[in-house]
Amino acid sequence: MAKQIQHAIFAAIIAGVIIAPIFGFQILRVGMETTLKPDWPMIFWGMGIVFVFQLIRPKVLALLSKRQQTISLPTLNSKTRQGLMLLLVAAALVWPFFAGRAQIDIATLVLIYVMLGLGLNIVVGFAGLLDLGFVGFYAVGAYTYALLYHWAGWGFWASLPAAGAMAALFGYILGFPVLRLRGDYLAIVTLGFGEIIRLLLINLYPITGGPDGISGIPKPTVFGYVMGRRAPEGEITFHELVGWKFSNVDVIIYLYLLALVLALVTLFVSNRLMRMPVGRAWEALREDEIACRSLGLNPTGIKLSAFTIGAMFAGFGGAFFAARQGLVNPESFTFIESALILAIVVLGGMGSQLGVILAAVLLTVVPEIARQFAEYRMLIFGLVMVVMMVWRPQGLLPVKRPHVELKA
Structure with missing residues (x-):
């Protein structure tokens, strides 16, 4: 005592x-x-x-540890789990038609962070590679769409694959310098990469607009029809096509549904990848690189695949962010964004997809609810993270890894 x-x-x-x-x-x-x-x-x-x-x-x-040992969650079979997932997706599809404009806008932001968290979860949670410059890939995707529209007149749907491919290319390029690095050294190099991207966007003024960024980025269209009040000359809007009265809420609902589809695609692809040989290779690399090499696996290709696929999802999220905001500038892609995305992965539980989704909701919605404590936001955020690391270092919903115990 x-x-x-x-x-x-x-x-x-x-x-x-x-x-x-x-x-x-x-x-x-x-x-x-x-x-x-x-x-x-x-x-x-x-x-x-x-x-x-x-x-x-x-x-x-001590009390919490005893309670965790006594509480056992019921196990759900595959059919029950699929039915529950379909029910949640149906509720997410119907919810925006009964919610307010501000709530839908916050939910759209949550889905963007879900995409980013699931992308970083591949690098950090699955492959065990600490990445502090993930916001750089996010910026590459956003500026790819902005530049393609500004200089070539491309729309959102044509630029979306290009944004993902360009971010994946940057992830592949970043993978080469960090092939021999792990732990703190890897974190330092990736942190430097994120800052290099931001400084390039500031200094390449003739191309990127410098600190002012690029404005006037259009929203995604619906089957080629503009989702807005007015359409370019010679075209009609989606509301005129279906005979609806225009409302700004319809645009927000459409962006929410589009973000939901992108988040579900990210979740589906990352979940399937974990069941494929590449996912097992990521797990082997995370647990022990020497043992991974002794099994005949190539750590070089495994690391490159993790960086490339994770960066691709960040590029998709960046393109959608640019379309939602209508404006991109380097101040939207600072280190604090990388720290927030990494906090989502760590708080949810590294490798846990449901945990990442839950953490993205908490870290995005709670600050919006407590706006009266805006000046103490980072203090509360740091306190919550410290408490979580002391109380539950494995995360909110840690992933259950298969293991075999040998009896004595």
């Missing part, structure tokens, strides 16, 4: 040192003088909360 009290006092002091410069002082301007007013209650409250948390943490962790 004495040792726990010592740890709690030390943690409270560290918390006070961190809280004091950020929340513990107020800058007051009186006439020509500027003074700092300490907010002692805020500092002591923060230290007290940390002290109490450190005292009760061992008991809470």
Whole structure:
């Protein structure tokens, strides 16, 4: 007990040192003088909360571990699982017709992060390669569509495969320098790749528009008909074709349904890949590269395939992001986006597809609900991640890996 009290006092002091410069002082301007007013209650409250948390943490962790051992989730057979999945997809298809505009817009953003999370899950969760520059592939897909429209007049559906192919090409190119790297060194190289992409987009002003980006990117069409209020000269809109009255909500619903289809395709393809030999090779590489090589597998091709396929899904998500926003600029593809996508994969459970979907919903919807705490968003985000790593380091829904136990 004495040792726990010592740890709690030390943690409270560290918390006070961190809280004091950020929340513990107020800058007051009186006439020509500027003074700092300490907010002692805020500092002591923060230290007290940390002290109490450190005292009760061992008991809470022991209680949670016992509860996890006693709770067993019912196992579902394949038919029940497929029926439940079809029911969820049907609910997702019907839901936007009864929801508000803001809710549909947030759900569309969630589906974009689901696509990105599933793509990064291939690299990090399946193959075990830590990638901190995944946002670079996201940017490549977005700018591929923007540039093809700006310079060649291509539409969304013609640019979507090109965006995926271009991002996959960049993933393949990135794979070569990192073939001999693992762990921290791999993370540093991929982080540098993401920053190089962003700086290139800023500096190639004649092509990419520099910091201003590219605007006026059109929304996806419906069988060649414009989903908007007005169509180009000589064409008709989709609403005029079917005889509907135009509404901006219809465009938002269409973008949501399109994002849902892309997310489902990403989920289906990644799920099938895991059951194929390439998926088993990713798992072997993640567990032990030396053992993987001894089995006759080629780690070079396995790494390249993981980077290439994961980057392809990021390219699809980037093209859809550009179509949804109508504007792309380098500030949309900073390192914080890579950190958020990686947090989705880690929080959901590396290798777990359902966990990635759940984490994408939580990390996207919760900040939108708590907008009144916008200035504390990153603080709350960091606190939640720390608590999760202490309480459940394997993630919300960890994937169940097949194993064999030998009796003594």
